[in-house]
Amino acid sequence: MESQIESFRTEALAAIASAADEAQIESLRVQFLGKGGGLTAFSDRMREVSKEDKPRIGKILNETRSSVTTALDEKRSLLVAQSESLAFEGIDVSLPGTAAPVGALHPITQLMDRAISIFRRMGFALADGPDIETEWHCFDALNTPADHPARNEADTFYMPDGRLLRTHTSTIQIRTMQHCAPPVRIIAPGAAYRRDEVDATHLAQFNQMEGLYVDENVTLGDLRGTLEYFFRELFGKDAEFRFRPHFFPFTEPSFEVDIKAAALGGGRWLEIAGCGMVDPAVIEAVNAKRGDRALDPERHSGFAFGFGIDRLAMIMSGVPDIRLFTDSDQRFLAQF
């Protein structure tokens, strides 16, 4: 039996060595090691072996099993490696690959992020509010009377239930004061909606950034300093400012901010933002809703401002038509 095992081993190893592919390896594995296979037959015959020969023959049988198993495994890895390297034959790995297209943030998002990071340096927190608003948040609380033209059906998108698409981000002033007590210092970028005829300078949906600071002893000087710092960071240190008296229902006094800067072509004044000192009527409206006097018009004062981000982006990059920002044209967007 010993010599039979030996010749089984020799034949098995030779067959494995000359196997041509993985399928052959698997069928040899069954043939040599499987249930009805060669080695199992020898194991069955161990019963016939005399007691003193058993340990020796048993050892030979075990060694044979492990050398056949090893040979099968090694040959199999060799064949796999060969077929893999065959698959790469003829491929020039030094050729440049196919570049994956890399996207970028939309120019409006880029400007928003820049603006946010400048205000964050001054301690402003980011605030948010819903695009679908109540009339109270959009107008009443902001001291805008029922007969104000902005509330007209022709200017504002109303929902059947009386709510509306906010016409400005000033709603977030109200939402913030409803839930926070002074000191409150927030900026709120977001979409605003108006029933405007769409043209080169108007979209029915556009973007604004709102700011609000309420605390004790907040002055017009703070407002001016804050906006000047912000716009100088954006436009450069040479930017010049003009606060032009204006009217907004929710601030008193109110101003429009005009800017002149080399980065904006220099020369002419550009109207860039609205701002003012929070009207005590706004604070009283919020208090009435809150049911407390956490905001005290005798003690607290504040400033607010708002500007159009799309308009700012147009001025800064010399974009002649606001619609380019929403057209999703790669040739335009890839320039930012």
Ligand code: DAH
């Ligand atoms: N909400 C105004 C608009 O959409 C902009 C604005 C003006 C915001 C003055 C303010 C402000 O906070 O104080 O035209």
